[in-house]
Amino acid sequence: MSTTxxxxxxxxxxxxxxxxxxxxxxxxxxxxxxxxxxxTLAKSNLRKIFPDHWSFMLGEICLYSFIIIILTGVYLTxxxxxxxxxxxxxxxxxPLDGIRMSEAYASTMDISFEIRGGLLIRQIxxxxxxxxxxxxxxxxxxxxxxxxxxxxxxxxxxFGFLLLVLGMFDGFFGYSLPDDLLSGTxxxxxxxxxxxxxxxxxxxxxxxxxxxxxxTDIVPRFFTIHVLLIPGIMLGLLVAHLILVFYHKHTQWAxxxxxxxxxxxxxxxxxxxxxxxxxxxxVFGIISAISAIATINPIWAYGPYRPxxxxxxxxxxxxxxxxxxxxxxxxxxxxxxxGGHTLNLGVMVPLAIFxxxxxAIAVYPFIEGWIxxxxxxxxxxxxxxxxxVRTALGAAWISLYLVLLVGGGNDLFATHFHLSLNxxxxxxxxxxxxxxxxxxxxxxxxCLGLQRRDKEKVLHGRESGVIKRLPHGEFVEVHTPLAAKDxxxxxxxxxxxxxxxxxxxxENGVARKAGVLAKTRAKLSEGYFGEGGQIVKPxxxxxxxxxxxxxxx
Amino acid sequence: xxxxxxxxNLPESHGDSHGHAVAVHDDPFADxxxxxxxxxxxxIDERAAKRAERQVSLMxxxxxxxxxxxxxxxxxxxxxxxxxxxxxxxxxALNFALGLTLGVALFCIGAGAVHWARTLMxxxxxxxxxxxxxxxxxxxxxxxxxxxxxxxxxxFGRRKMIRNTMIGSMALVPLSGVVLLxxxxxxxxxxxxxxxxxxxxxxxxxxxxxxxxxxxxKPEDVIVGSLTFAKPEGLEEEAExxxxxxxxxxxxxxxxxxxxxxxxxxxxxxxxxxxxxxKICTHVGCPISLYEQQTHHAxxxxxxxxxxxxxxxxxxxxxxxxxxxxLKITTDEQGFLVxxxxxxxxxGPSFWERKR
Ligand code: FES
Numbered sequence: 001m002s003t004t005x006x007x008x009x010x011x012x013x014x015x016x017x018x019x020x021x022x023x024x025x026x027x028x029x030x031x032x033x034x035x036x037x038x039x040t041l042a043k044s045n046l047r048k049i050f051p052d053h054w055s056f057m058l059g060e061i062c063l064y065s066f067i068i069i070i071l072t073g074v075y076l077t078x079x080x081x082x083x084x085x086x087x088x089x090x091x092x093x094x095p096l097d098g099i100r101m102s103e104a105y106a107s108t109m110d111i112s113f114e115i116r117g118g119l120l121i122r123q124i125x126x127x128x129x130x131x132x133x134x135x136x137x138x139x140x141x142x143x144x145x146x147x148x149x150x151x152x153x154x155x156x157x158x159f160g161f162l163l164l165v166l167g168m169f170d171g172f173f174g175y176s177l178p179d180d181l182l183s184g185t186x187x188x189x190x191x192x193x194x195x196x197x198x199x200x201x202x203x204x205x206x207x208x209x210x211x212x213x214x215x216t217d218i219v220p221r222f223f224t225i226h227v228l229l230i231p232g233i234m235l236g237l238l239v240a241h242l243i244l245v246f247y248h249k250h251t252q253w254a255x256x257x258x259x260x261x262x263x264x265x266x267x268x269x270x271x272x273x274x275x276x277x278x279x280x281x282x283v284f285g286i287i288s289a290i291s292a293i294a295t296i297n298p299i300w301a302y303g304p305y306r307p308x309x310x311x312x313x314x315x316x317x318x319x320x321x322x323x324x325x326x327x328x329x330x331x332x333x334x335x336x337x338x339g340g341h342t343l344n345l346g347v348m349v350p351l352a353i354f355x356x357x358x359x360a361i362a363v364y365p366f367i368e369g370w371i372x373x374x375x376x377x378x379x380x381x382x383x384x385x386x387x388x389v390r391t392a393l394g395a396a397w398i399s400l401y402l403v404l405l406v407g408g409g410n411d412l413f414a415t416h417f418h419l420s421l422n423x424x425x426x427x428x429x430x431x432x433x434x435x436x437x438x439x440x441x442x443x444x445x446x447c448l449g450l451q452r453r454d455k456e457k458v459l460h461g462r463e464s465g466v467i468k469r470l471p472h473g474e475f476v477e478v479h480t481p482l483a484a485k486d487x488x489x490x491x492x493x494x495x496x497x498x499x500x501x502x503x504x505x506x507e508n509g510v511a512r513k514a515g516v517l518a519k520t521r522a523k524l525s526e527g528y529f530g531e532g533g534q535i536v537k538p539x540x541x542x543x544x545x546x547x548x549x550x551x552x553x
Numbered sequence: 554x555x556x557x558x559x560x561x562n563l564p565e566s567h568g569d570s571h572g573h574a575v576a577v578h579d580d581p582f583a584d585x586x587x588x589x590x591x592x593x594x595x596x597i598d599e600r601a602a603k604r605a606e607r608q609v610s611l612m613x614x615x616x617x618x619x620x621x622x623x624x625x626x627x628x629x630x631x632x633x634x635x636x637x638x639x640x641x642x643x644x645x646a647l648n649f650a651l652g653l654t655l656g657v658a659l660f661c662i663g664a665g666a667v668h669w670a671r672t673l674m675x676x677x678x679x680x681x682x683x684x685x686x687x688x689x690x691x692x693x694x695x696x697x698x699x700x701x702x703x704x705x706x707x708x709f710g711r712r713k714m715i716r717n718t719m720i721g722s723m724a725l726v727p728l729s730g731v732v733l734l735x736x737x738x739x740x741x742x743x744x745x746x747x748x749x750x751x752x753x754x755x756x757x758x759x760x761x762x763x764x765x766x767x768x769x770x771k772p773e774d775v776i777v778g779s780l781t782f783a784k785p786e787g788l789e790e791e792a793e794x795x796x797x798x799x800x801x802x803x804x805x806x807x808x809x810x811x812x813x814x815x816x817x818x819x820x821x822x823x824x825x826x827x828x829x830x831x832k833i834c835t836h837v838g839c840p841i842s843l844y845e846q847q848t849h850h851a852x853x854x855x856x857x858x859x860x861x862x863x864x865x866x867x868x869x870x871x872x873x874x875x876x877x878x879x880l881k882i883t884t885d886e887q888g889f890l891v892x893x894x895x896x897x898x899x900x901g902p903s904f905w906e907r908k909r
Contacts, residue, residue: 120652257587284659285662292653346873
């Protein structure tokens, strides 16, 4: 097999042409390389360049909180009993002494009150989950508003989106496991939603719950989904997500020395390793401290679940709040179809809008790509102001989310601000349609204003705050011209032209019909990049002309 | 402070770019190239560097102490020790001590590493080239050619019958997995249409048992203006299917002056103004628990569906789609409140097969 060793070594020498390792560590690395090929792997990665910007940390927070969730989750599975068998509680928490409850609830009580450190780990697990979902959402906003989702990163955007959705649902399943009054109410909600599905709803409900609500199967089933199924898929997606980040290399902001063809920053080893590695500990440390201080999900205060009881401020975790908002503001429409079958629109419509609000994010890169028709790779980020329509759409989406969050917390708003519950609901019903539109137009105008300011700055320099009196008596403010690096940074962005519809007749004079799709695309493109969609950026000629006039204006 | 810095360590000049700047004069907006590296204080002042080194180590030492503190807290504090800490209030001493020491131990490692990277590791920005993700035309042509050869050798395109039957078999085989899920649960049948009250008949009525006292009730026990909760006689908490039963059987009783009851049918189902409604909200099934005496409105805390109990539990606000079902009640020979049959319609959230 090994022909090389026979050819290059004499009998007395080791069969390798490699230089002698300098120390033990190198020897160990040599050993591993012979089995795993680590040198080839490390060759291009050890000094891989990562650009620096605070917003690039958001993705790291997601990764680290995910790791924290897994670590604490493993600990919790060692003590948690995912069973709905009934037991009578006789633990140290006296208010619940002698109360019947499921083993799931009882073991969560034990984790909280009898296992040293158990309460802390439970709190870290829950807090980290909230941070995880929040960080994913904010990370996606960063990617969205900077256009980092453009080619070649569309697929990674979709991976990230799936991670967000799975994260939200895994959070919901986890929240349901302790079988306390609040989590049981959440599951009841889910049952009602499933029953509202036409035709197959009752079947899905029976199969999922193993019989009628609540039955005794739902907690063990959710447990498997929560700790195995969804995290498994998420882990796979996460690895794929990170491999793609490595492969595409990170995006960067425009600036001197930065082009579409390079990436400028610090090497992985040592700076980025130290910063990123250190950052993991910072995140973990902060979440631990929060968990020591702020109680989250005090299940002992809610009591075990009973379907005929409820605690008052029944609220899901915040990331499910917008679905709660949808369900609360929907009028109770119930209609009869096909000879007496019931169609529960009041629950079904919100149930359908929920994924639509989410999917709107998932497909955006493809829609924008289609509108621009841009087939090139993009590695330089857009400043949000330079893509006004995209920025405005994102802001409108966020405002919709927030409006629904208000709807989901209408009882809290009512009690805290002494408002009428009904008027908040009516307000949210109107706001659902109106607020995003207003936010869209305001944001777009704002972006255009900022673009105009940039243009002004490029052409006339920065306001210096020095007022000068000219010989003929006029007062002017002295503007200092921008440095070359700022001039470049402010003018580096690209401007798309709206796509034109092909001429109505082709070169032979034969009438050509533009399809609906092509027309829509031209319309959208005009909206994005036509007049009113962007401010034409300053040209070199304009700049020189003003320069030659010595900045008088 | 600046006199600490020895002259020979200072950089020669500032502000000029490296060589790769484009000729700036013909395009004012051209990329001037990477700016010159500005040294940090720790780069040129050995004393500052030493100080930074000590700071980093100090953080690592604090972390070690905190971990020792964590272990000590685990041993020292009793799990049931509650202490008062301003402004948090009463908290578990163990949880508080463990969480803070762990937090400090982890945070200081992170802070040390980041401080080390920021002050002492090189902060030279380095450009690295990107390569297009797309392969060049030659590679593309080569791969496509190889694929074509492979496809031709398989005969996949030529032998249509094999291809089609293979696709068919692969499309069908996942069905086995779906079928296997059938035994997850029973068929719905009539389960959702009936409650535990269905065993009641006029000959053998079921008593209404007060959920709080576990006693049967006489009409005079139901006070005007309050909400009383009831379950059927014979349903005990110890019962194996208690949760499933109570999820459907739970009743709420109100007493309204008979003249105030707007709905005749509803009044007839009640007894001397006592009305027994399902406690399970018809929206998605939360138990209804809030009652306003003056208006006779009952509010579901989950999504605020509001029902007018004086008017057949009609929905007057919120997302619920239909009124709460009402149970017909009367009294037995001993004068206890009883039901003589099931609800006329299914309780709880509506579903496809629900007849209206
Ligand atoms: S469950 Fe009662 S309003 Fe939704």
